[in-house]
Amino acid sequence: MLQSLFNGLSGMLSFSKGIEVISQNISNMNTPGYKAKNALYQEVLGSQYGAGSDVAGTAMQQQNGDFQDAGSPTTLAIDGSGFFILRGENGENYYTRAGQFQLNEEYMLVDSATGKYEVMALSEAGVLEAFSFEGNRVRPPVATSEVQLAGNISSDEGEHRIDDLYIYDIAGESHRISIELINDDAGSWTVNVLDENESNIGSGSVAFDTDGSPLEGSSSAAIEIPFAGGQTVEFNLGEPGSFENATQFVSGATNLGATVTDGGAASGYISLNFDNDGVLNIEYGNGEEEEGARIALANFNDVTKLSQSGSFYQAGPDVRMIIGNANEGVNGKVLGGKLELSNTELTEQFAQLLVSQQGYTASSRVMNVANQLIETLYSSTGGR
Template structure:
């Protein structure tokens, strides 16, 4: 019996050393998860027959953060796996967030070119109910869009000089208004239009606002529109006000038609009015891309605009320990793992995706060195039992 027990111990210790060696070898592998050996005894009736390796499990604990070297590098902080497919459509899962763009614009992992999957955006909008598939970053130019609505914010000085009704407002005469601000809008072809907005203090708590598309004035009243503002004792507008600014066609574009909300207060601070927000854009060339902390892939254009083109999907399992290792830091679904459930960064039990970061291996080299010493001693001890059993048998053979 001693030989079989010792041999089983040698085999188990050797397999344990294989696992330790694999952990140490992958201590610098991005997204690698350390393995650990489970042992079980072997019995025949009441007689112990030795030991066996019951299984090798993986520690799916979080690895430390590391700075990525690519705009498409990403890290999952918390639960979840990146979902990838190969050319044949087979699905794999992994934690290695080293991705790049292939020649066709698809996001693929660097180790074996598998396609990262997620939701593709339509006109910058993600539809979570859309079909999950390979993510592609389009490099098309951003087309122009006309500005149709915007707003200005700021403050008008309450004790600014009051300008009488005469002389009549004249944009060429600075004595007929207190302040002028400018808003930049775009037309249907992406041409920029300077919208001039003039503020006239007509009485306590009362102002008149004149506005014009100075680039391409409309035909009526030289394109000027006006509205009257009245502020309460709290410095807020008594009624919401807006300006409907209409220009003329410009360089072949459609006429600008912009509704500008006046989100203005009045108090003793100096007058300062600025653009709050405005839609529309000039045409833009594709410049670059990045991954946000919500897992959205964002294209960056030369006109300063950014547009979401896709969102990365994460997968998780009821029993991640039941996944089958496929090499290259990949796992595949099994009956033991259960079917995957999908989600996005930060949703429910899913972790957060951090763009520009990578998850380091979770191998603890100190623990592995200690384990290696323990398994080595275990191997030596089992070999010693075989040696002792051999000596006992030799003694029996030598009996006369």
């Protein structure tokens, strides 16, 4: 009879712990990345008829929460399996599904809540390193290396001039130049480069074959131009034997022009976005694009063994972990500009709450009945 009393008590304690788990889930229904938990009830063995029940622990629900537009390109979510990896101030690793990240003053990607925990990237060598944007925030200047000529020039022309071209030196400074082509007869042309003061700053020669296409070995002129630091610019007619760019036809009108194919000043970034592979894509003000670092993800053989440290998880030495790239293997894909919400389902939690309430009430009724029976036993014994 006494065991019935203790069984009822253990039931009340177990359901009480279960209600604590449910209340934790409900209180975190608006916490980004939160994973709801289920209480793990177990039978306590003792006598032949058992010794009640207990809560052995909790199990994390693994399904994704809903995804919400965050309005920030550095806020990330994981569609599928995996955790973001954060490194604390003492070098310890933390894991989270809440990708509320931002760039700090040192252009390191950090957790917004703490402002200190660094988000980890995975290098090409497969080594974890802090995700840094410092080396990508400004696109360095690029010196012009090629000017492509295109169109026709008649062999009857004595000379031809192309004005108002802008090329860049190694410091990113822009210079206005003109190209002067002088007919040397037999398909050969001298190429003079003139600066904005009409001074000749470099010369070379190009030639056409008898069929009017660029001549093999003379289809371009590499001209040294004495800008700051000096540079060589190739003035190119096109592929030898090809008619796609510059040509020389006697019967054709002269309409030869030129395009500067590369070069530019230093330029800052204007937009960032992460692709599904977790790679940062950067667009600069000069129209160029570049890839930055790549987010690292961690996967665990048993997430129930993770311990919580505030809003983050930590893995003990007995937890097997795989670190890799997003959208590879078992890892899910990264969603840039999205935030994963809590996966707490209120309908499910309220249903479990009602069941736990009924279980708690029934256990208390068992204690009450057991107590009445014991009192009856004592009363009948005392009355003899």
